[in-house]
Amino acid sequence: MSVLSTTADKDLQWKDAITTESSLVRRLLIGAAALHLTLFLLIPLGAIFAEALKHGVGAYFDSFANEDALAAIRLTLLVAAIAVPLNALFGVAAAWAIAKFDFVGKQVLISLIDMPLAVSPVISGLIYVLLFGAQGWLGPWLAEHDIKVIFALPGIVLATIFVTVPFVARELIPLMQAQGREEEEAALTLGASGWQMFARVTLPNIKWSLLYGVILCNARAMGEFGAVSVVSGHIRGLTNTMPLHIEILYNEYNAVAAFSVASLLTLLALVTLIAKTLIEQKAASHHQRKSGQS
Amino acid sequence: MRLILKQPSILPGFGLTLGFTVFYLSLIVLIPLSGLFIKTSALSWGQFWEMITTSRAIASYQLTFGASLIGALINGLFGSIIAWVLVRYRFPGRAFIDALVDLPFALPTAVAGITLAAIYASNGWLGRYLDLFGIKVAFTPLGVLVALTFIGLPFVVRTVQPVLQDLDKEVEEAATTLGANRWQTFLAVIVPELWPALLTGIAMAFARAVGEYGSVIFIAGNMPLKSEITPLLIMTKLEQYDYTGATALGVVMLVVSFVLALAINLLQWWSSARHMNQ
Numbered sequence: 001m002s003v004l005s006t007t008a009d010k011d012l013q014w015k016d017a018i019t020t021e022s023s024l025v026r027r028l029l030i031g032a033a034a035l036h037l038t039l040f041l042l043i044p045l046g047a048i049f050a051e052a053l054k055h056g057v058g059a060y061f062d063s064f065a066n067e068d069a070l071a072a073i074r075l076t077l078l079v080a081a082i083a084v085p086l087n088a089l090f091g092v093a094a095a096w097a098i099a100k101f102d103f104v105g106k107q108v109l110i111s112l113i114d115m116p117l118a119v120s121p122v123i124s125g126l127i128y129v130l131l132f133g134a135q136g137w138l139g140p141w142l143a144e145h146d147i148k149v150i151f152a153l154p155g156i157v158l159a160t161i162f163v164t165v166p167f168v169a170r171e172l173i174p175l176m177q178a179q180g181r182e183e184e185e186a187a188l189t190l191g192a193s194g195w196q197m198f199a200r201v202t203l204p205n206i207k208w209s210l211l212y213g214v215i216l217c218n219a220r221a222m223g224e225f226g227a228v229s230v231v232s233g234h235i236r237g238l239t240n241t242m243p244l245h246i247e248i249l250y251n252e253y254n255a256v257a258a259f260s261v262a263s264l265l266t267l268l269a270l271v272t273l274i275a276k277t278l279i280e281q282k283a284a285s286h287h288q289r290k291s292g293q294s
Numbered sequence: 295m296r297l298i299l300k301q302p303s304i305l306p307g308f309g310l311t312l313g314f315t316v317f318y319l320s321l322i323v324l325i326p327l328s329g330l331f332i333k334t335s336a337l338s339w340g341q342f343w344e345m346i347t348t349s350r351a352i353a354s355y356q357l358t359f360g361a362s363l364i365g366a367l368i369n370g371l372f373g374s375i376i377a378w379v380l381v382r383y384r385f386p387g388r389a390f391i392d393a394l395v396d397l398p399f400a401l402p403t404a405v406a407g408i409t410l411a412a413i414y415a416s417n418g419w420l421g422r423y424l425d426l427f428g429i430k431v432a433f434t435p436l437g438v439l440v441a442l443t444f445i446g447l448p449f450v451v452r453t454v455q456p457v458l459q460d461l462d463k464e465v466e467e468a469a470t471t472l473g474a475n476r477w478q479t480f481l482a483v484i485v486p487e488l489w490p491a492l493l494t495g496i497a498m499a500f501a502r503a504v505g506e507y508g509s510v511i512f513i514a515g516n517m518p519l520k521s522e523i524t525p526l527l528i529m530t531k532l533e534q535y536d537y538t539g540a541t542a543l544g545v546v547m548l549v550v551s552f553v554l555a556l557a558i559n560l561l562q563w564w565s566s567a568r569h570m571n572q
Contacts, residue, residue: 102301120505127326194306223402226507243404269400
């Protein structure tokens with residue numbers, strides 16, 4: 001056994017040796033990658049926390065201890081709490097229809113789901129201003145009934161939903177397509193109802209991708225700037241989300257406060273990246289277990 | 295002859311889920327987006343053309359598309375190197391770097407914007423050294439390029455990486471046994487395989503950069519005719535209640551985005567068709 005494995009190792013080394021580069025080229029490539037990532041990722045990441053903590057921990061926490069900052073945090077949480085569940089529900093429904101059935105126009109539907117990713121955030125906001133703004137089509141009717149959409153919560157929620165529509169669906173569609181429909185069909189044949197099949201077969205199969213889709217959707221919802229900036233009107237304490245609050249603080253040369261609030265959103269981004277790594281590992285081991293069984 | 299719109303299936307919920315999907319997309323995406331075109335159709339062709347070809351608009355296109363293209367090409371080069379290093383080499387910190395590559399995708403654009411502006415300002419971590427050589431990044435078109443390079447990084451890495459992973463090493467071995475040196479093997483065997491994925495990644499980075507707003511406006515300086523990107527010009531017009539002007543420029547951006555999305559779809563189709571053939 002040991003003899004076999006050493007020959008196999010030697011074989012592997014020989015193969016690796018002829019399909020890899022000289023150590024100089026290897027070092028140069030790793031060096032180039034490291035330099036680019038340091039300049040564009042590590043230094044910015046470090047700078048956020050360094051700027052936030054420039055005047056110490058006290059100043060850092062003071063940045064959150066005022067009504068404007070708290071209102072911005074509350075609004076951001078509220079917007080995400082409305083937009084994310086709706087897009088999660090949409091993502092599951094869209095993925096079910098697209099992945100489990102064959103119908104005409106499927107490709108068009110997938111392109112339509114991806115469309116918000118192609119649209120500039122400024123335009124994502126603009127389209128709602130054209131619909132609901134004072135000069136928009138529904139503007140006069142809304143004004144008559146005293147309903148505020150633009151420069152108010154509904155507009156911010158709509159723009160956020162638009163920007164984050166694709167995230168859950170995009171995570172689920174390829175996975176559910178790869179999983180096929182045999183397991184669900186078996187459940188139905190064995191007498192399960194539609195909801196039982198969904199809860200006991202489909203949901204356990206997609207839970208990790210669904211979770212990551214929700215986490216990613218949430219990070220984008222809380223961090224959206226351009227689209228929300230167009231529809232919010234920047235009313236302090238009322239329609240300022242965290243990214244908009246950061247902009248105001250930064251433009252007032254209050255860098256420490258701006259970076260303190262930014263550091264919260266950065267932590268959210270880092271949690272998202274960690275979740276992605278963990279869930280990918282989980283999905284890979286799940287996949288191995290499944291293929292091991294069959 | 296009956297047209298078959300849907301293959302029969304015993305699975306439930308098709309009508310419910312497809313109905314909800316189409317309803318939701320119409321309400322959130324389709325109707326609002328078509329509003330943009332309807333609003334512009336009130337203009338005559340001449341008026342529309344005049345609005346989208348002012349010298350300020352043209353300067354903004356040049357900056358937006360120029361900086362996006364250069365940024366996408368920089369990402370094409372370094373993104374390929376990063377993908378190569380991540381797939382082919384083992385070194386300490388590899389898993390950490392692999393996870394970190396997605397940071398520009400997860401980090402809010404406003405956070406990226408103020409951070410890049412702070413780093414490249416003349417008293418910033420990098421700006422102070424660049425200042426010694428007389429290079430100004432913050433508040434110049436170069437700043438726009440830096441921001442657009444930052445946000446495009448994940449696209450090339452994440453499209454090239456899986457193709458590299460699936461690449462069959464035996465072909466490379468065969469090339470080597472037949473007498474090719476490493477560089478020849480790379481050019482004649484590896485590059486043709488990577489090419490479609492690399493182009494897709496560059497196109498995605500370009501498309502993302504063209505519409506980018508948040509990470510650019512803090513570092514750009516936003517001088518009309520000099521360092522003003524098209525999305526910012528739209529924003530400025532909106533703030534002046536010039537909805538028609540903003541909409542006309544929005545239509546230009548939207549048409550460009552659709553063309554790019556179509557090109558990316560074709561590239562992906564080409565890429566996966568080649569993949570299947572093996």
